[in-house]
Amino acid sequence: MIRRLAIFGAAGDLTARYLLPALVKLHETGRLPGGFQILGIGRNEWDTESYRREIEGRVAELAPELPEASRKAVAGMLEYRRADATRGEEVAQALRPLDEPVAAYLALPPAIFAPVVEALADAGLPEGSRVxxxxxxxxxLESAQRLNRLLHDTFSESAVFRVDHFLAMQTVQNLLGLRFANRVFEPLWNREHIDKVEIVWEETLALEGRASYYDSAGALKDMIQNHLLQLLCLVGMEPPHTLNERDLRDRKVELLRAVRRLSPEEVERNTVRARYSAGRIGDREIPAYADEEGVDPENGTETFAQVTLGVENWRWKGxxxxxxTGKALSADRREILIRFRPVPHLAFGQEGEPLPDALRILLTPERIELEINVNGPGDPFELERTTLEAGLAPHELPAYxxxxxxxxxxxxTLSIRADEAEESWRIVEPILQSWAKGRPQLLEYPAGSGGP
Structure with missing residues (x-):
């Protein structure tokens, strides 16, 4: 195990909100090796002591449930070094005198990934290091291909970790067990029995001070191109021979390659883009997205995106x-919904057709629900809806x-391979191109509503 972690973007929200609390949890559960060292690299005018005080205070605020002893222990592992991450000589100086492998974590804006990778190459990381x-x-797609070539000039593919923390969520990992370890589901997991699949991540959170990143990305790039397409892979892929790194990622890439790119006409019919206007969520007054601090309204950035895709293979055709996904909506809804086809003939004579069976895989909170039809308590020849549900015990570790x-x-195993990253961009590229031309129209929905 590598014993040196260098976090580029040491002062950022990702570091304080996710990475440091995750390291505290790793320490609490005894998973960090002896002599573990964390280098925080950034451009702030701090020394190690002031950085430790800053980070320990933010972690205590953001994750107060973590034990104080472990928070202090991880703070004691921190060392701060000032450097511009895009300049090779400064990166080399910041990493000295490290003479053993280091894991370089780029907790930085995506726009500077390429120059930082070049700086890491110029710095000459110790053999066995990872990024x-x-x-x-x-x-x-073009920039992803360029970044892959740049990475492979310096690192082997096995040393590159393109992370997506959704893959480390408990209910996401449970998709594998649910599908491939239960005979009751796998024979039904195809076009003959499933009518529709919905993968949804809707939240009441608005911009929350992320304009510098979000206004250049939008909902399609921020959520669908990565997180939700990863969920699509696990829902739709063929059974892997094993759950090792190669077999699992091969199956995911096969599925992505089967997703058909949309034509411009299909983009207009099968996608929706919108952004929130002023509204109210609970006791919060939410300004219109276009009026949020740091937003350029001329960018036309969407805060809601819906895309309907087809998988062109034997299992899923049709x-x-x-x-x-959407922000500033009326309720949090984070789930995978499998809608089954109705039975071919219904002997019950009641008015109205009962809803077909549905399987809900709730991502937060971690729960599985199966909605089915049963005989009602009154007339035994009438049906009523019931839900069988099971809560899942939380993982010992958070996703990060x-x-x-x-x-x-x-x-x-749970990182993204080079070809997988490029296939994801291949799918969304025609959507981005059509949206850049204003097709379909950018809609609006009041904050606190159900969306457009």
Whole structure:
């Protein structure tokens, strides 16, 4: 296991909100090796002591449930070094005198990934080092291909971790067990029995001070191109021979290659883009997205995106996959919904057709629900809807704890392979191109509503 972690973007929200709390949890559960060292690299005018005080205070505020002893222990592992991450000589100076492998975590804006990778190459990392890159990987297909070539000039593919923390979420991992370890589901997991699949991540959160990143990305790049397409992979892929790195990622890439690119006419019919106007969510007054600080209204950035895709293979031909995400909505809804086809003949004579069976895989909170029809308590020949549900015990580690542990141990099973990242951009590229031309029209929805 690598014992040196260098976090580029040491002062950022990602570091304080996710990476440091995850490291505290790794320490609490005894998963960090002896002599572990964390280098925080940034451009702030701090020394190590002031950085430790700053970060310990922010972690205590953001994750107060973590034990104080572990928070202080991780703070004691921190060392701050000032450097411009895009300049090779400054990166080399910041990493000295490291003479053993380091995991370089790029907790930085995606726009500077390429110059930072070049700086790491110029700095000459110790043999056996790894680089960890957050999403989105690139800005489009061409930039993702360019970034992959740049990475492969310096690192082997096994040393590159394109992370997506959704893959480390418990209910996402449970998709594998649900599908491939239960005979009751796998024979039904195809076009003959499934009518529609919805993959939804809707939230009441608005911009929350993320304009500098979000206004250049939007909902399609921020959520659908990476997180939701990864969920599509796990829902739709063929059974892997094993769950090792190669077999699992091969199956995911096969599925992505089967997703048909939309024509410009299909983009207009099968996609929706919108942004929120002023409204109210609970006791919060939400300004219109275009009026949020740091937003350029002329960018036409969407805060809601819905895309309906088709998978052109034997298992899924004709089944629509609806990927939907949005901000500042009336309720949080984070789930995968499998809608089954109705039975071919219904002997019950009641008015109105009962709803077909549905399987809900709730991502937060972690729960599985199966909605079915049963005989009602009154007339035995009338049906009523009932839900069988099971809560899932939480993982010992948060998602980012699994992400960091995998990178330190060199387990790339749940990271994104180079061809996988490029295939994801291939799917969304025609959508981005049509949206840039104003097709379909950018709609609006009041904050606190159900969306457009």
């Amino acid at each position: 960890v890159i957050e999403k989105p990987f690139g800005e489009d 089944v629509p996959f609806v990927l939907r 704890g699994h992400v960091l542990l995998a990178a330190l141990e060199g387990d790339s």
